[in-house]
Amino acid sequence: xxxxxxxxxxxxxxxxxxxxxxxxxxxxxxxxxxxxxxxxxxxxxxxxxxxxxxxxxxxxxxxxxxxxxxxxxxxxxxxxxxxxxxxxxxxxxxxxxxxxxxxxxxxxxxxxxxxxxxxxxxxxxxxxxxxxxxxxxxxxxxxxxxxxxxxxxxxxxxxxxxxxxxxxxx
Amino acid sequence: xxxxxxxxxxxxxxxxxxxxxxxxxxxxxxxxxxxxxxxxxxxxxxxxxxxxxxxxxxxxxxxxxxxxxxxxxxxxxxxxxxxxxxxxxxxxxxxxxxxxxxxxxxxxxxxxxxxxxxxxxxxxxxxxxxxxxxxxxxxxxxxxxxxxxxxxxxxxxxxxxxxxxxxxxxxxxxxxxxxxxxxxxxxxxxxxxxxxxxxxxxxxxxxxxxxxxxxxxxxxxxxxxxxxxxxxxxxxxxxxxxxxxxxxxxxxxxxxxxxxxxxxxxxxxxxxxxxxxxxxxxxxxxxxxxxxxxxxxxxxxxxxxxxxxxxxxxxxxxxxxxxxxxxxxxxxxxxxxxxxxxxxxxxxxxxxxxxxxxxxxxxxxxxxxxxxxxxxxxxxxxxxxxxxxxxxxxxxxxxxxxxxxxxxxxxxxxxxxxxxxxxxxxxxxxxxxxxxxxxxxxxxxxxxxxxxxxxxxxxxxxxxxxxxxxxxxxxxxxxxxxxxxxxxxxxxxxxxxxxxxxxxxxxxxxxxxxxxxxxxxxxxxxxxxxxxxxxxxxxxxxxxxxxxxxxxxxxxxxxxxxxxxxxxxxxxxxxxxxxxx
Numbered sequence: 001x002x003x004x005x006x007x008x009x010x011x012x013x014x015x016x017x018x019x020x021x022x023x024x025x026x027x028x029x030x031x032x033x034x035x036x037x038x039x040x041x042x043x044x045x046x047x048x049x050x051x052x053x054x055x056x057x058x059x060x061x062x063x064x065x066x067x068x069x070x071x072x073x074x075x076x077x078x079x080x081x082x083x084x085x086x087x088x089x090x091x092x093x094x095x096x097x098x099x100x101x102x103x104x105x106x107x108x109x110x111x112x113x114x115x116x117x118x119x120x121x122x123x124x125x126x127x128x129x130x131x132x133x134x135x136x137x138x139x140x141x142x143x144x145x146x147x148x149x150x151x152x153x154x155x156x157x158x159x160x161x162x163x164x165x166x167x168x169x170x
Numbered sequence: 171x172x173x174x175x176x177x178x179x180x181x182x183x184x185x186x187x188x189x190x191x192x193x194x195x196x197x198x199x200x201x202x203x204x205x206x207x208x209x210x211x212x213x214x215x216x217x218x219x220x221x222x223x224x225x226x227x228x229x230x231x232x233x234x235x236x237x238x239x240x241x242x243x244x245x246x247x248x249x250x251x252x253x254x255x256x257x258x259x260x261x262x263x264x265x266x267x268x269x270x271x272x273x274x275x276x277x278x279x280x281x282x283x284x285x286x287x288x289x290x291x292x293x294x295x296x297x298x299x300x301x302x303x304x305x306x307x308x309x310x311x312x313x314x315x316x317x318x319x320x321x322x323x324x325x326x327x328x329x330x331x332x333x334x335x336x337x338x339x340x341x342x343x344x345x346x347x348x349x350x351x352x353x354x355x356x357x358x359x360x361x362x363x364x365x366x367x368x369x370x371x372x373x374x375x376x377x378x379x380x381x382x383x384x385x386x387x388x389x390x391x392x393x394x395x396x397x398x399x400x401x402x403x404x405x406x407x408x409x410x411x412x413x414x415x416x417x418x419x420x421x422x423x424x425x426x427x428x429x430x431x432x433x434x435x436x437x438x439x440x441x442x443x444x445x446x447x448x449x450x451x452x453x454x455x456x457x458x459x460x461x462x463x464x465x466x467x468x469x470x471x472x473x474x475x476x477x478x479x480x481x482x483x484x485x486x487x488x489x490x491x492x493x494x495x496x497x498x499x500x501x502x503x504x505x506x507x508x509x510x511x512x513x514x515x516x517x518x519x520x521x522x523x524x525x526x527x528x529x530x531x532x533x534x535x536x537x538x539x540x541x542x543x544x545x546x547x548x549x550x551x552x553x554x555x556x557x558x559x560x561x562x563x564x565x566x567x568x569x570x571x572x573x574x575x576x577x578x579x580x581x582x583x584x585x586x587x588x589x590x591x592x593x594x595x596x597x598x599x600x601x602x603x604x605x606x607x608x609x610x611x612x613x614x615x616x617x618x619x620x621x622x623x624x625x626x627x628x629x630x631x632x633x634x635x636x637x638x639x640x641x642x643x644x645x646x647x648x649x650x651x652x653x654x655x656x657x658x659x660x661x662x663x664x665x666x667x668x669x670x671x672x673x674x675x676x677x678x679x680x681x682x683x684x685x686x687x688x689x690x691x692x693x694x695x696x697x698x699x700x701x702x703x704x705x706x707x708x709x710x711x712x713x714x715x716x717x718x719x720x721x722x723x724x725x726x727x728x729x730x731x732x733x734x735x736x737x738x739x740x741x742x743x744x745x746x747x748x749x750x751x
Contacts (some may be wrong), residue, residue: 032468032469032470033466033468034427034468034470034488036488036489036490036491037490037491038471038472038473038487038490038491039470039471039490040490041473042432042471042473063490072492073490073491073492076473076475076492076493076649077472077473077474077475077493078473078474079432079433079473079474080473093394094639094735095394095395095639095643096394096395096589096593096625096636096639096640096643097394097395097551097552097625098394099635099636099639100552100553100625100627100631100636101552101553104732104733104734104735105732107735108733108735111735131735133392133394133474133476133643133646133647134392134393134394134395135204135208136204136391136397136400136434137204137205137207137208137397138394138395138396138397138549138551138557138623139205139240139241139397139549139550139551139557139558139559140205140208140209140240140243140557141551141552143208148435149207149212150204150207150208151208151210152205152208152209153208153209
């Protein structure tokens with residue numbers, strides 16, 4: 001894993017770039033009483049959308065633990081990403097309910113529209129696409145989420161027209 | 171908060187709620203739980219606000235939870251003075267203006283979108299009572315009693331409808347041992363899947379040394395097909411907080427933690443709002459009702475991990491680590507979160523506590539059957555006409571659930587299978603209509619009731635295809651700690667994919683059984699131990715589907731001919747860390 005090597009190379013003494021300030025701010029501004037490695041990582045992901053190497057270092061410093069332990073947590077949960085996300089997020093549920101109701105075809109359509117083969121970012125960096133195991137609205141399956149807004153009972157053609165917004169301005 | 175200030179608060183809440191729900195100003199309610207959200211309820215709510223302000227109409231608007239009829243969402247209801255609540259179903263934002271103009275201004279009821287009325291007052295003859303809808307009539311709502319009726323973000327509405335009176339009764343008039351006895355006598359069993367008696371579980375924590383002890387509430391709920399925990403938190407978070415505080419009083423715990431998956435913003439935001447409201451009103455914190463009892467509640471988030479719902483893995487995630495199960499013993503009651511005595515309960519189990527204390531153990535145990543008392547909160551989804559979130563008495567048959575609540579299999583098709591109890595549960599065949607929702611009966615039928623998800627599959631569903639998705643989910647979610655599960659799930663997925671691609675080899679069925687046996691014997695937590703469950707029940711009930719793939723190379727429904735998308739496991743396993751890396 002490349003990030004592993006990169007984390008080892010970066011120097012812990014670099015203090016004054018704005019990304020670090022932002023990360024420190026995210027760690028410091030957590031409101032819940034219990035602050036952990038995981039909660040800090042989630043706060044950073046919420047704030048800047050991904051976990052850069054600097055975040056691994058800053059969390060290790062703030063929580064008084066090692067870079068390796070922090071990366072161990074970050075790499076375990078698939079919701080963390082290590083590169084900047086696209087401007088928009090698209091998620092499609094592939095859980096059993098959505099699958100029975102036709103999520104496979106919706107997935108095909110979404111991948112075709114975005115020009116992707118699998119999870120990942122579109123070449124223009126506009127959209128980050130992910131599979132989701134359950135978006136929580138099973139009674140309205142198949143469900144897709146665009147920028148965290150849920151759309152239920154989605155057909156292939158509806159999925160296609162929902163994704164048009166990413167094409168028109170390009 | 172003393173006893174007197176609670177009584178004042180209750181009076182204030184009652185008069186406020188009477189004025190809001192039955193006063194001179196119309197009250198508009200919109201269901202905005204996840205089912206409503208996916209149907210566009212927030213767009214409807216925004217439109218309502220715009221129309222009201224554009225036309226300078228005076229009306230109150232509450233975003234409420236799920237009434238259970240998810241198929242009818244977005245569900246909007248209007249309560250005009252002297253009239254019952256009129257429900258409009260499947261409202262889109264473009265319908266809003268017409269509904270407001272017709273009903274709110276001109277007092278005319280449109281024919282098409284009215285689902286029914288609820289409550290007292292004058293109605294037109296053509297309007298049907300909501301009580302005539304099976305999805306309402308067959309429900310007996312205890313944990314979800316306020317869902318769809320009161321706003322989750324308004325503590326006064328909760329208090330006015332009897333909220334926090336269970337906690338008040340427990341703290342001011344009962345010994346903690348009496349509270350535990352009451353819960354024991356009610357026969358309440360854990361609703362997370364294991365069905366362990368809740369009162370007995372609480373009693374484990376009583377003798378543990380304090381002063382810091384934790385009650386954890388598990389709302390990880392990563393099971394695809396189940397959303398009842400999230401439904402409670404979104405619809406009525408105060409019920410859970412009250413239940414958590416009652417558990418805290420009964421066990422002598424000092425802290426409560428509500429554990430929710432990151433990304434489920436509705437449940438998280440509404441729970442946090444409810445916690446801050448409860449603190450502001452003195453219902454949490456120091457010396458509740460002027461007694462010695464103090465209790466704090468906070469929210470902890472996990473990343474995406476299904477195994478984080480396992481109780482020891484949950485504790486690891488609360489501590490901010492990878493959510494991998496711990497060895498037991500020591501058990502959580504002796505050594506739990508941060509090494510302190512802990513007790514882990516499901517959202518539903520805790521949400522029953524307020525009503526059990528208010529109305530008594532006998533009332534609760536009179537609902538349900540045999541050793542399964544109370545209600546079952548069913549998430550009915552899949553190929554069914556009326557999917558929903560239904561709270562029904564235990565003992566209802568699966569046939570009643572599918573046909574009466576669900577309005578039958580969609581498209582007039584035949585029932586082929588029922589997938590119950592989450593991905594680790596089991597698959598039941600079409601002959602399962604007579605099985606009752608009873609923890610023990612369902613277990614002996616080879617499935618579990620589990621967390622309450624029931625996925626209906628019609629005759630167009632291929633058992634191999636569904637099994638492939640379930641196994642892919644279990645493989646994706648294996649935490650990787652125990653090798654029988656980590657490697658076994660991959661192996662099982664490989665074989666099932668092989669079968670669904672008509673490339674199976676001789677002996678594949680036996681190989682699956684052998685791998686499954688190893689996983690069962692050699693895994694630390696339920697994920698590995700039960701990971702073979704979906705395959706076992708599928709090959710028991712639908713052997714012919716498997717045979718036709720293996721022997722004839724034909725998928726009976728054609729589902730396996732479609733492109734198969736299964737996410738790559740992104741957890742760094744052995745392949746990512748080559749030796750010397």
